[in-house]
Amino acid sequence: MRANHLAVIFSAKGLPQNTAQACGAIWTQTSRMLLPGLGKYYERFHPAAQPWGVEIPAPFSVVLGRDDPCRFLRLYVQARQFQEKSISFHVGGTLAETGLEKLQAAGDFLICPVTLDGTNKRLEAHILWHMAMAGGMLLPDCGVYYAEQKRSTVEPDFEKAIESAPADYALCMVTLEQGEG
Numbered sequence: 001m002r003a004n005h006l007a008v009i010f011s012a013k014g015l016p017q018n019t020a021q022a023c024g025a026i027w028t029q030t031s032r033m034l035l036p037g038l039g040k041y042y043e044r045f046h047p048a049a050q051p052w053g054v055e056i057p058a059p060f061s062v063v064l065g066r067d068d069p070c071r072f073l074r075l076y077v078q079a080r081q082f083q084e085k086s087i088s089f090h091v092g093g094t095l096a097e098t099g100l101e102k103l104q105a106a107g108d109f110l111i112c113p114v115t116l117d118g119t120n121k122r123l124e125a126h127i128l129w130h131m132a133m134a135g136g137m138l139l140p141d142c143g144v145y146y147a148e149q150k151r152s153t154v155e156p157d158f159e160k161a162i163e164s165a166p167a168d169y170a171l172c173m174v175t176l177e178q179g180e181g
Contacts, residue, residue, distance in 0.1 A: 007079035027060035065166030083143030097123035
């Protein structure tokens, strides 16, 4: 069984002031958001016990930035680092399958044209992962997911806004488990 941690980020606006009630509300939203992927992208999900070695004493592994800004920021940064590693893995996999000679510059971007004809399943898996991330899908190895934006990636200015005002946000740490297939 493979397992990945995921930080689901929510705005704290409108949450109950009572911590237990706020944690329950965040877990309810997180569960509803994850249920459609159950059986497709992961076999199980549950509150993360100690993601990346960080203890979460609150119910449902929810960290309210207003109550514990240091723990919130530590987990948020860890989740983003995990996401960066996942992106690097899939970029590296794509380049390994296509070769660096296929890269083309288009302004400030590098483009790697590929043909997906079913003959290279590894390449197909990496490309489909990139397409899914760009389309806002919640993937088991995306690391962080912004619930209101319905995306795994956001603009750097939004990331900075979260980092500078953790009291305005909450996160729910979830473990997503996949089979070995």
